Amino acid sequence: MSQSSTRADFVVFDRVQKSYDGETLVVKDLNLSIGKGEFLTMLGPSGSGKTTCLMMLAGFETATHGDILLDGKPINNISPHKRGIGMVFQNYALFPHMTIAENLSFPLEVRKMGRSEREERVQRALDLVQMGEFGGRRPAQLSGGQQQRVALTRALVFEPDLVLMDEPLGALDKQLRETMQFEIKRIADDLGITVVYVTHDQTEALTMSDRVAVFEDGRIQQLAPPDELYEAPKNSFVAQFIGENNTLEGVVQEINGDVALVKLDDDSLIDAKPVNVSAAGERTTVSIRPERVEINPDLGADAHTLKADVLEFIYMGDVFRTRLRVAGNDNFIVKTRNRADQARLEPGTQVDIGWLPQDCRALDA
């Protein structure tokens, strides 16, 4: 497969549709190319179709329409066990009646690998995740994190080119989850494998991925690297789903190149960057990240600012989180860094807020 290692289309979904009941489409017209060695995350709320896509790729569901190609070959009619795709399941799916070593040895056994080579590979794999002494134990005797590592190792031990992960960290506590995120990323990079990772946790998606596909309603809403996804969401669903976000409703007054003038519902005016609005008179939702809002800004004479009432001030250690009422929205959040000179806003006072026009994105209503 070395000749295809540089291909940008190692995995291809070509106009894939999936319906379970013949009435509604769970996946609607999915087109996606995944490059060799890429770490791609499918992110979305439950019911958005992301797991179905993964299962179609693994071969446990068949596409109702369209082709899925792996390394250039259509795999729709290839049964799961012939696809050679590693998979990590949500609750690990370690076989409870086998020891850890037997679990790891299973994929090698079904490939008819010799006993000595099998044992050597299993030991090497266990050492790789620092679990050398645990080979003789049963899955139930391990902690969640250890089981997670074994499940990961089991999916990798037969050296697949593509590994699928279905919310593998969902059952772990926060701290372990963060450690494992980096570990999975490191192993994936070291081995140069292609990973398709499904999660509903956006932090996980942003931390680990080369690219993230945001799913909603059976479609990819945006496919982009994490930074682009966060900073330049293409529509209001993505803006809302990724990170914390303030929204204000209004009507576009005029579009002037890179800046749109938006009249909010309380008649105040703001500047925004037009993203998917095209003409004056359209309704829009403008979106601003809490950390890009400036309090009592100094943005120049012609910049628009808004009056805001301070409702609540929360001390969170590294940041201050202030809840404001802005243009009738009671849930307008501002995050400010905890600096020595940073003022703490008192509830009941009124402040001016503003932002650079490029930080404020005018999206679909």
Added chain:
Amino acid sequence: MADQTAQAGPVLAADGTPLKRSLARALRLSKLRALALIAPLLIFVLVTFIAPIADMLFRSVENQIVSETLPRTTAALADWDTSSGTAPDEPVFRALAEDFQIAVANKDHTKLGSRLNYEKTGISSLFRKTGRKAKKFDLAADTNWKAEFEDIDEDWLDPEMWQVIKTYSPALTSGYFLNSIDRQKTSEGSEWRPDNQQIYLKLFWRTLVMSIVITCTCILLGYPVAWLLANLPARSANLLMILVLLPFWTSLLVRTSAWKVMLQQQGVVNDTLVWYHSTFVGKMLDPVITFLLNIAIGLLNGLLWVWNLLSGAWGAVDVELFTYAVAGFERLALINNVTGTIIAMTHILLPFMILPLYSVMATISPVYLRAAKSMGATNWTAFWRVYFPQSIPGIGAGSILVFILAIGYYITPEIVGGTKGVFISNRIAYHISSSLNWGLAAALGAILLAAVLLLYWAYDRIVGIDNVKLGG
């Protein structure tokens, strides 16, 4: 931690009493309440289940009737040498005369007669005959009692008769147990019964083998059904579950009788077969199938020959399971033999296999199969290496349940088993209700109980009873 280990003596509660004692006091009330809740059932079980079983088990060794009815005779017999080959002397006959007169007054001699008749036929009528004369015995007169008894019946001079009385004079006897393993008690110990009277070992062995066969057929038939139950969508699974439970709502007798209708010589199955043979397809296929069947039966009979060879130590087992089919497509003998018992009991015990299997399978996540397949296992490998081992606790639970139910089954073999397909329990029932030899019935039952407990123990040692799951 350091505080506790440093502290000597028991841990104390806040008021200074030892913590263990105050804990016990705190829990006592709730324990009493729990006991009160189960008390009605506990008493019910004790009175109606445990006590009768204990009583029956005691009957298997109890033998007071001889020494109670003939106290003087058994005492006088102590000096008699059983191997002398002659009847005892005059003092024994005098004691017998005294005992008989009292026994006749109490009407006990007939009971003793039928008791001893189990050991030697003819004693019952001898006792009744003697009883009629005993009323006229004049104990004060100086009679030669030996001659008197000889006059009544010369059997009284038969030393074998006296051997039986002496052998069974102790209050406890091993005679019933010896009987139930085809041996008989003699004055010197015990010996095998004549070959034509040996039935019980054969029956025990047949019961065991047939129970195993029934358990195996239940596994084979129940496993796929349980798998479907556990893996179908809820709606179809519920319907299937109702079908599985349906037999529970039908009387056992009705179901067994239905099998009689199905399987008998002029029954549904045979009539259908006869009709099939008369059709064109039947006429074309019959020679082919007969040929194939004969080959298969030849092989099976070869196996059976080996089986009979191996089980020869237990007395030949009547495995004639396959002989009927060699003749081709006659009406099949499906009932009043081993086949009938196996078919009907498999059907009746099947739910007891399916339900434990299902409850274990329902806990096996389908993700395991997917995981196995994602690692490159074929459907069969995934099933055999991953799913099947996890379902073994269900097989274990179902097998124990079916096997223990089967080994003590009575009604179905009684109705469809004929003479060749009956179980040991049918023999027990016969002794309880027809021959009234309760002691022997108790001994047979005790052996059956011991065998079940032994198998249960062996199962625990080999598989581990913890591995048996009825669900969860």
